[in-house]
Amino acid sequence: MAVVFEKPKALTDAPLHYCPGCTHGIVHRLVAEVIDELGIQGETIAVASVGCSVMSYDYFDVDCVQAAHGRAPAVATGVKRSDPSKIVFTYQGDGDLAAIGTAETVHSAARRENITVIFINNAIYGMTGGQMAPTTLPGQVTQTSPYGRDVNTVGYPMKVCELLSGVDGAAYLERVSVHDVAHVRKAKAAIKKAFQNQIDGKGFSLIEVLSTCPTNWGVSPKKALEWIESDMIPYYPLGVYKDIYAEEENK
Amino acid sequence: MGEKVLMKGNEAIAEAAIKAGCRHYFGYPITPQTEVAAYMSKRMPKIGGTFLQAESEVAAINMVIGVSSTGKRVMTSSSSPGVSLKSEGISYLAGCDLPALVVNVQRGGPGLGGIQPSQSDYFQATKGGSHGDYHNIVLAPASVQEMASLTQKGFELADKYRMVSMILADGTLGQMMEPVEIEEVSANQVEKPWALTGTGMKREHNIVNSLYLKPDLLEIKNFERFEKYKVVEENEVMYEEYMVEDADICVVAFGISARVAKNAVNMARAQGIKAGLIRPITLWPFPKKPLFNAAQHCKAFISVEMNMGQMIQDVELAIRCTRPVYLCNRTGGMIPSPDQVLEKIVEVNDGGAK
Known part of the structure; x- marks a missing residue:
């Protein structure tokens, strides 16, 4: 009988610990499918971060190192510099990448480190129970913005792709979403390109994935998917923010 | 033995590290240890190594973690305030049982302190210095010759015990010049089956990690680490x-x-x-x-x-x-x-x- 659907080889058999309706599982799968399709499982080294995806080292069936909060791009820099023939990616959330690890993110991009960054933006700190993130939307209620994010006192959300698009060293930046099938397919294409860029030695690629956190948003999984479309995408427009090779080709 | 040359202590550390097979250095400028970085920036590109000036001490020590997790010899150096910034990473190195060499060419403190020599980071170096139960092997050179020989010894001990070796020097030793002979030593004395080299589809995936959510497992991990520390205490005392x-x-x-x-x-x-x-x-x-x-x-x-x-x-x-x-x-x-x-x-x- 023909197999029409199976678990990617780059995922282990460990059951994911993520909450029902959380899209981490989808993104894990997309990354693993891409690793399978590119045939790089044996050469890939993952850098896990701190947040809900901290235990991704148990899920990705590749060599893994777990980095301190925000430091994944620095750890990935070390891994990649040690052996540039390896494929190195980080998997980070918004608190990790856009708050405590902002310097590491910006400078690894500025150095054009030949690594791939998978950035999960779900507008909240999930693992610690729903605090305000650097990407929490204006007015959004969280445990530490109980009256809604007041931009007059705590400022505005970080738009990571927009920010990094001003960094010369960044090679490829795209914001995608996984709230419906069509967008999941687009997200996979972007992730694949980000890994292919690394294989081709093209430098720093970052894919920002708009994701759900039904548990901490306090909504059903279905509502959470709808909220990405109704609230997140208007603030965080999808699309390619930088692709220096496409720019060169168009010249 | 090699030939006798006149060198600054900081440069002797750098050359000794290279002669011990260290090909990756990450640092950030700070007085009075900057000559280590300057020396590395000249030498590393000529021998296929990596010299990288990081955006911070925090980033530098995490780059060290990255290289160390792949099983290669790696080092960073700094002076007192910079070592405080590296402390987080040093705790992670200890928690992941990763070998690395960290050099502290001490200056006066606390705070920004001064730039003249000091030994006021003794507590920080020997009592942990960061969070959690752990030790570093702390080596205290008293001459430029020892800056070199203890750097090489530090790499050897770090690999042997999967620990951080810290060179606790000071601004005087870093800046002064003395004759020194630096030996060539092998970097591959210890097998590192735990290293992240890519599975090559030939083995289970390796994981370098310091997270243990189950307290009984974390306790066992700490007990095991302290058994190892006992062996170090029994065998590696030098005076x-x-x-x-x-x-x-x-x-x-x-x-x-x-x-x-x-x-x-x-x-x-x-x-x-x-x-x-x-x-x-x-x-x-x-x-x-x-x-x-x-x-x-x-x-x-x-x-x-x-x-x-x-x-x-x-x-x-x-x-x-x-x-x-x-x-x-x-x-x-x-x-x-x-x-x-x-x-x-x-x-x-x-x-x-x-």
Whole structure:
């Protein structure tokens, strides 16, 4: 009988610990499918971060190192510099990448480190129970913005792709979403390109994935998917923010 | 042995690291250790190595974690305030059981302090310095030659025990020039089956990690690590004894202070005072036994330090407070003179010391 659907080889058999309706599982799968399709499982080294995806080292069936909060791009820099023939990616959330690890993110991009960054933006700190993130939307209620994010006192959300698009060293930046099938397919294409860029030695690629956190948003999984479309995408427009090779080709 | 050359202490560290097979250096400029980075930036590109000036000390130590997790020799260097920034990463290195060499060319503190030599990071280096139960192997050179040889020893011990080796030097040793011979040593003395090299689809995936959410497992991990520390304490203690055999007064000093103290011991002997010196070379593990043995015949101890009295606590513990231990110190970037130490020895010998 023909197999029409199976678990990617780059995922282990460990059951994911993520909450029902959380899209981490989808993104894990997309990354693993891409690793399978590119045939790089044996050469890939993952850098896990701190947040809900901290235990991704148990899920990705590749060599893994777990980095301190925000430091994944620095750890990935070390891994990649040690052996540039390896494929190195980080998997980070918004608190990790856009708050405590902002310097590491910006400078690894500025150095054009030949690594791939998978950035999960779900507008909240999930693992610690729903605090305000650097990407929490204006007015959004969280445990530490109980009256809604007041931009007059705590400022505005970080738009990571927009920010990094001003960094010369960044090679490829795209914001995608996984709230419906069509967008999941687009997200996979972007992730694949980000890994292919690394294989081709093209430098720093970052894919920002708009994701759900039904548990901490306090909504059903279905509502959470709808909220990405109704609230997140208007603030965080999808699309390619930088692709220096496409720019060169168009010249 | 190689040929004898005249080098700065900081440069000797860098060259010794290269000759021990270290091909990855990550750092951030800070006085008085910047020559390590400058030397590496010249040499590494010529030998296919990596010199990278990181955006911060925090990033540099995490780059060290990245290389170390792949099984290769790697180092970073800094001075006191920068080492504080590296502390988070040092705890992660300990928690992941990763080997690395960290150099601290100390300057005066706390805070931004000053840029003159100091030994005031003794507590930070030997008592952990970051969060969690852990130790670093702490090596205290007292000459440019030892800056080189202890750097190489540090790599060897780090690999052997999967620990951080820290060179605890100071601005004097970093900046001064002395003749030094640097050997070529092998980098591949220890198998590293735990290293992240890519599975090659030939083995289970390796995981380098310090997270254990189950407390019983984390406890076991800590117990195991401390079993390893016991082995280090039993086998790796290094120290120098100078005229201790018949001494009445035992001076204890490490690093540049020990050079000063040795002169003072010679001056005391010339006056007929039976003084001796114990110079710990490993500050952790601390040479408890030789100090305890010295306490059997010495009537008093003097701890000579460039801080407000930090190692003195370890001296008191080592001799179990069976003899008085006096402090002879300068701090803030000041160095004690042989005369100051001699004065203390005379005072203690006369029984008039406080």
